Amino acid sequence: MPLHEQTQVVGVGPRITRERFAQILSDRGSPAAMEATAGWQAITQHQVDPLFALAIFKQESQLGTQGVCAIHQTHSPGNTRTSRTGDGQVIATEFGPFVKYASWVQGWRDLAFRLVDPTYVYFQEGRTTIRPIIERWAPAWDPTAAGFDQPEGYIRNVVDFMNQFVTDDVVVVEPTGIGNVPLPAGIVNRLIPDFNNRCWDNLGQRTIKGVVYHRQLGSNWGTDGYFRSVPPGGSSACPEPGTQWVWGGCNGLTDYGVDHVTGEILQWNDPTGKAHPGISPNRSAWASGPVHNPYGDGLAFLEDHGWDRNVVNRDQVSIEISGLYENSISDACIESVAALSAYYADQFGIPWHVYPKVPGKSYNFTRWHQEFCDGIKPCPGTVVMERTGDIIDRTIEIMKEHQT
Amino acid sequence: VVVATVAAIVLADHPAGHGVAAAWQATPIASPAAVGSNDVQIAARGLAAAQEGEVLYTTGGLARSLDGGATWEPAGPPPPPGRLVVAAGDPLLLLAGARPPCARGDPYPPLLHRSTDGGATWAPVAGTPGVEPLALWADTQLALGASCAGLLVSTDAGQTWPEQPAPLMEPGFDVSGFAVIIGTDPAAPAALVLGTSEGGTSQLWRLDLADPGQPAASEALTVFWGGGSLAGLASGQGERFVVGTANGVLISADGGATWALSRTGLEEVTLSVDPTQGPIPDAELQRGFGIPAVAIDPTRDGRLFAGTVDGLYVSLDGGGAWERVPGIDGIVSRIVVSPDAGQLLVETDRAVQTLPLAP
Numbered sequence: 001m002p003l004h005e006q007t008q009v010v011g012v013g014p015r016i017t018r019e020r021f022a023q024i025l026s027d028r029g030s031p032a033a034m035e036a037t038a039g040w041q042a043i044t045q046h047q048v049d050p051l052f053a054l055a056i057f058k059q060e061s062q063l064g065t066q067g068v069c070a071i072h073q074t075h076s077p078g079n080t081r082t083s084r085t086g087d088g089q090v091i092a093t094e095f096g097p098f099v100k101y102a103s104w105v106q107g108w109r110d111l112a113f114r115l116v117d118p119t120y121v122y123f124q125e126g127r128t129t130i131r132p133i134i135e136r137w138a139p140a141w142d143p144t145a146a147g148f149d150q151p152e153g154y155i156r157n158v159v160d161f162m163n164q165f166v167t168d169d170v171v172v173v174e175p176t177g178i179g180n181v182p183l184p185a186g187i188v189n190r191l192i193p194d195f196n197n198r199c200w201d202n203l204g205q206r207t208i209k210g211v212v213y214h215r216q217l218g219s220n221w222g223t224d225g226y227f228r229s230v231p232p233g234g235s236s237a238c239p240e241p242g243t244q245w246v247w248g249g250c251n252g253l254t255d256y257g258v259d260h261v262t263g264e265i266l267q268w269n270d271p272t273g274k275a276h277p278g279i280s281p282n283r284s285a286w287a288s289g290p291v292h293n294p295y296g297d298g299l300a301f302l303e304d305h306g307w308d309r310n311v312v313n314r315d316q317v318s319i320e321i322s323g324l325y326e327n328s329i330s331d332a333c334i335e336s337v338a339a340l341s342a343y344y345a346d347q348f349g350i351p352w353h354v355y356p357k358v359p360g361k362s363y364n365f366t367r368w369h370q371e372f373c374d375g376i377k378p379c380p381g382t383v384v385m386e387r388t389g390d391i392i393d394r395t396i397e398i399m400k401e402h403q404t
Numbered sequence: 405v406v407v408a409t410v411a412a413i414v415l416a417d418h419p420a421g422h423g424v425a426a427a428w429q430a431t432p433i434a435s436p437a438a439v440g441s442n443d444v445q446i447a448a449r450g451l452a453a454a455q456e457g458e459v460l461y462t463t464g465g466l467a468r469s470l471d472g473g474a475t476w477e478p479a480g481p482p483p484p485p486g487r488l489v490v491a492a493g494d495p496l497l498l499l500a501g502a503r504p505p506c507a508r509g510d511p512y513p514p515l516l517h518r519s520t521d522g523g524a525t526w527a528p529v530a531g532t533p534g535v536e537p538l539a540l541w542a543d544t545q546l547a548l549g550a551s552c553a554g555l556l557v558s559t560d561a562g563q564t565w566p567e568q569p570a571p572l573m574e575p576g577f578d579v580s581g582f583a584v585i586i587g588t589d590p591a592a593p594a595a596l597v598l599g600t601s602e603g604g605t606s607q608l609w610r611l612d613l614a615d616p617g618q619p620a621a622s623e624a625l626t627v628f629w630g631g632g633s634l635a636g637l638a639s640g641q642g643e644r645f646v647v648g649t650a651n652g653v654l655i656s657a658d659g660g661a662t663w664a665l666s667r668t669g670l671e672e673v674t675l676s677v678d679p680t681q682g683p684i685p686d687a688e689l690q691r692g693f694g695i696p697a698v699a700i701d702p703t704r705d706g707r708l709f710a711g712t713v714d715g716l717y718v719s720l721d722g723g724g725a726w727e728r729v730p731g732i733d734g735i736v737s738r739i740v741v742s743p744d745a746g747q748l749l750v751e752t753d754r755a756v757q758t759l760p761l762a763p
Contacts, residue, residue, distance in 0.1 A: 196689060199505065216603025217576050218680065222629050225679030226604025229630060229650070231735055232692035232713050237753070239737065240486070240502065245580030246631040246650075246694045248604045252507050257603075286507040290552050313508070320603065325576060375568065376506075376553045378575045379602065 003130075003162045005155050009052035010115050010128040013353060013396075014044050015166045016051040018389070024054065024165060030063035031070075032077065032104040039077075039108040041389040045364055046112035047357045052130065053077060053111055055161040056137070059154055068095045075101040078111035078137075084120060085110045086295075118362050130162075131155055175353070175403035181346035182402070184339035190266045192253065193278035196228035197268075198235035199253040200283035203314040206273035208344045209358070210301060210316045212288045213337070213388065214369045215380040220259040220322040224266055227253050253285035256340060260323035263332030265340065271317045284310070287318035288372055298371030300363035312372055317344050325381025334387065338394035341366060345399060352399035356392050366392060461488060461498070466523045470495060472745025473758055480523035485514060487536050491561070492584075492593075494542035496522035499549075499562045503536035506552035506578060507602075516549070518562055532565050538582045539595060546616035548595070550579035555597060559616055572621035573599045577607055585610075585636035585643060587702060596634045596645060597621075604630055604679075608647060610660060625660030629679050630694070633711070637700040646708055646723070648695025650675050653710055655723040666719070669726030670695075673712035699739040699748075703761060709748065711736025716750055732757055 003015075022036035032039060043050040054063075057077035061069035069076055072093055080099050082090070087110060088101035101107040115122045115133065127133045131151075138154045148154070216223045226248030231237045238250035245251060257266040273282035291309045294302055305311045319337060321329060345355055345365050356364040366388065369379035461468050461479065468479040486502025501516035513534030517526040529535075538548040538555075540562055547562035548555065554569025573579070577599025585594040592614035600606045606629070610622040626647070633648035647654040652667030652674050667674055675693050677684060697711030706722040716732040716739070719725060738751040741761075748759040 190683075199507070201508070214602060215576070216605075217601030218603030218605035218629075221682050222605065222680035223603035225684040226630060228684070228689060229604075229694070230689075230692065231694070237735075245578075245598075245600055246633070246696045248630065251505065251600075251631075252602060254602075286505050289507045290504070292552070322603065373552075381576070 003159060003166060005131040005159055006129045007159075007162075008129050009049040009133065010122070011047050011354070011357075012049055013047075014040070014050050015162070016049075016054065017167055018050075020165065020167055021050055021054060025063060028063050029065060030057075031073075032057070032064050032075075032107075035104040035108075037389075038105045038386070042105050042109040043112040044389075045356060045392075046109075046116045047354065048112040048115050051162050051166060052158070053108065054165070055158040056111065058161050059138075059157050068093050068098050072098065072100060074098055074107070075104045076107040076110075077104070078107070078114075080107075080110060080114070083110055084114040084117050113362070116357075116362055123362075130158055134158060175351040175400075177403045178346060178349055178351065180402040181342050181399055183343050184265060184336060187256075187265045187267050190224055190268055191270065191276055191279055192228045192249070192268050194280055194283075195234040195278065196230050197249040197253050198230070198238050199227075199249065199251060199286040200269070200280075201286075201313070202280065202282045203284045203310045204282060206271060206282055206284060206314050208271050208315060208317050209311070209348060210297075210365050210367055211341045211344055212316045212318050212367045212369055212372075213380045213384055213391075214254060214287070214318060214320040215325055215384055216257065216320045216322045217324055218322065220257045220264060220266055220320075223248075223257050223320060223322065224268070227268055252287070253283075254287040254318035254320045255285060256317070257320045257322065258333055258336045258340075260321050260327055260329045260333045263330065263334075263336040265336050271344070282314075284314040285318060286313060288312050288316060288369055290373055290376065292372075292376050293374040294372045295374050296371045297363040297367045300361070301367065302372075304361060304363065316367070321380060321384055325378065326383060328383055329387055334391050334394055338391050338398055341391065341395045342398040342402075345395065346403065350399075352396055352403045355396050355399055366395075461490060461523065468495070468522060472742030473740075473747060473749050474745045480519075480521075480525070483519070483523055484517040484526055487538075489537040489540050491540040491542040492590075496520060497540065497542055497561065498523055499537035499540055499547065500526070501532070501535050501537050501549070503534050503550055503552065516562070516565070529563065529565070531567075535565055536579075537562065538579075538597075539584055541593065541613075541616075543590075544616040546593075546613060546619075548582070548611075548613075548619075550582070552578070555579050557616075557619055570619060572611065572619060573597065573609060574607060574624070577601050577605075580606060580631050581634045583634035583636055585638050585645075586700070587638040594636070594638070594643075596636050598632055598634055598647075600631055606630065606632055606649075608632075608634070608645075608660070610636075622660070625656070626654060626663050628654065633696050633698045635698045635700045637702055639702070644700060646698045646700055648698040648710055648712075650679070650694050653695060653698065653708070653719075653723055653726075655708075657722070664723070666723040666726070668724065669719075669728075670710065670712065670717060673714050673717075696735060696737050697739045697751075699741050701741050701748075701761065703741075703743050703746075709739050709741075711739050711750065711752075729759070732759075 018040040021040045025033040025036045043053045060079040061067045087106040088099040090097045091100045134151045134155045138150045229247045230249040255269045255271045269285045275281035356366045466479040467476045469476045484500040489499045491497035498519040504513040515528040516532040516535040519526045535549045540547045545561040547558040557570045558565045580600035581598030583596045588594045595611045607624040612620040630650035635646045643659040645656045652665050656663045692713040699709040701707035708719045710717040716729040717726040734752040734754040740749040
C-alpha cells in the first residue's frame, strides 16, 4: 500500500535501510553523505522514520546542496531555527536566524528529537503522521516560504519522495508475550563475594530501567581478576581511594563482562539485587559514574528522575565489553550484548517494536557510559558506539522472536 | 601533641651471606609529634629532597622532619583528608586532597586544601572538588594533580586548576600511580605516571616537566595487568625505573626502553598466573597479592626495596632476587629513602618504622 499523508512516521521503525539511505545521499552529492550511517542511527534511535527525515531534507535544501543549509554549512537537514537537543548555535543569515550544528549527526538528531520531545509541540499535540507534522513544520504563514506552496506542496513532495524510495513498509506485529525473553544461555557465574569487592552501595531495591555499555580496555578474564583483587583481609582492608591503586576490588565493579571475540558472558554482580551466599542484596556497583556534564540519553534519564544520581548505578545494568576502544567486536559479542539488553528491556516491559525507546519517555533504554560523564570518560569508545546500531537491531530481533 | 614510639631497625649486611640484611637491631626512639601506629602516614617528598635534605611529614597529629626523619617537630592539626604533598624547595608549602571513587554515581568529592605555613593552617582551593595532589615545585610553581578526568596541571603552585586534564595520558586510563624521578636536574624535573583502565590494564608514561607550561609525555613505556607502584632514579648511568606489580617487579635500567620482570623471592606475595588468560587461583585471592610500594636506594647501586602485601623485601642485585626484611610486617604502603639521614622509612598498615641503611 502506498504511503500517504496520514502515514505514521513517529514511533515506528525505519522504512529505508541505512545502506539505501546512505546511497541516496551519496548519489545526489549531498555533503551529509559522509555521516549518513551515523545520521540514520541518530534518527532511528528516536523511533522516527529516516525516510521521512530524508524527505524533509530533500524538501528543505535538496539534501544540503541549496539554500541556507549549503550557503552557511549549517549541517541542518531540517533547517531548524531553534535547537531542542541543545546542540548547535543560532547564527544570523540573510534568511533570518538558523541553527548551525557541529556535525550532520547533531542536525539529524535534533530533527528527530524535536518530534518526540515530550516538552515540545509535536509530542504534546500528538502529531505523529505526515500531514499534522508538516502543517506545523512548514506553516503557510512562514514569511520565508513566500512563493512555496506550504504546507500542501510540502506534504505532497514528502509523500512522493517517500513512495519513491520506500524499501519496506512498517509491519508491526503487536507483542503478546512481554516477559518471555530469556536470559542468554551460558552466562558464567562469576559473582564476586563482598569479601573480594567493596565497590558498591546499597541504594535500595534495584529496578533496571536501562543498559549502559562500557569498554574494559583489557581482557574479560583480566577484568574478572581485577574486580576481585583486594588486600589481605579482604575488601574491608581496602585503602581510601586515590593514587595507591593496587587492587581493582577497591576501585570498581560492573554487572557483566562480555568478551569482544568469543561473546562469553561473565556475571560479576546481580542487577536484580538478589542476595547470594557471601553477597549482599541490592549491590549497586560503582560502574557508570561519575555524573559530570551528562548528555543525550544519560542527561534525559537523569532529568526524568529529578537528578537523583543514585539511578545511575542502581537502575541500570552495566555491561563491560573487553578489548581496547579501537578493537572491533565480533558478531558473537554483539549477540551476547543484544541478548542481555533484550532480556532487561523485556523485563522492563518494552515492546519490541518500540525498542530502544522507552515508552512514554524521550530517551532510549540503551546508553553509553560517556553519556553520564562527558569529558571524563570516552567509554565505550568509537567502535562500540558505531556498532550500537547493530546491537540494537539484533536486540529488536531477539525481543520480537520471544514477544510475538 | 601525642608522642608515640617509632621502632628503628638497623639494616646491615649479612656477614657471611649474600649481602642481604640479616643482623637486626631494634632501637626505639621517641618522635615528639608522631601519633600512634595505624594513624601515621609519611607524605611524599618534594622532588628536590635528595639535593636539599629530607623533608618529611607525618599525618595524624601533623609532624615535620627536616632531617630525613632523624628529628621531628609538631607542625599542626591533622591535615585535610587524602594525600599530602610537600613542595620541593619550600618545606612549608603543602597540598592535601582526595579523589573519590570515580565510577560512583554521586561521590561528593572534597575540595583540595593548601597550606603555606607547614600545615598550621589550611585554606580550601575553590573549584577543585576531587583533586588529589601528586607533586609540587615551589620554584617553578608547577603542581600536578589527579581527578576523575585525568592528570591536571597547575602553573601557580596549586592555587588554581583547570577542569580538563592535560592531554598527556591515553583516554580511558585513570591516574593510578605517580612518582617523581629522583636525581634529575632540578631545572628539568621528570616523573612517572601510571594509568589504569576500567578493566585493570595499566600503562606507564614518563613526564618531562622541564617546561612547566607544557609538560610532555612519552609514549607508553610498558603495559601490564593490575595496579602498581613506581620509583625512578636518574644518575650518570641513565634512568632506572622500578614498577611493583601483581606479578612481580618490573625493572628497566635504560629509561623504559626494555623491561625485565623479577619475581624470585616474591612468590608468596605475587601472582603465579597471568590473570588476563584465566581465573586467579582462589588461594592467591584469599592470601592477597601486590606490591603497593617500591624504592630505589640512591646510596647503593643495585639495592631496591619492595613493599608488599606482607612485609618489606630487599634486592641487592638490581632485582634479580629478593629477600624479606625481618621485623616489618603487614601491608607496606610507602617507602622513603633518606640518603642524608642514612635511613629508610617504611609505612605499613600497622606502624611507621625507620631502618638505618648500611653503607
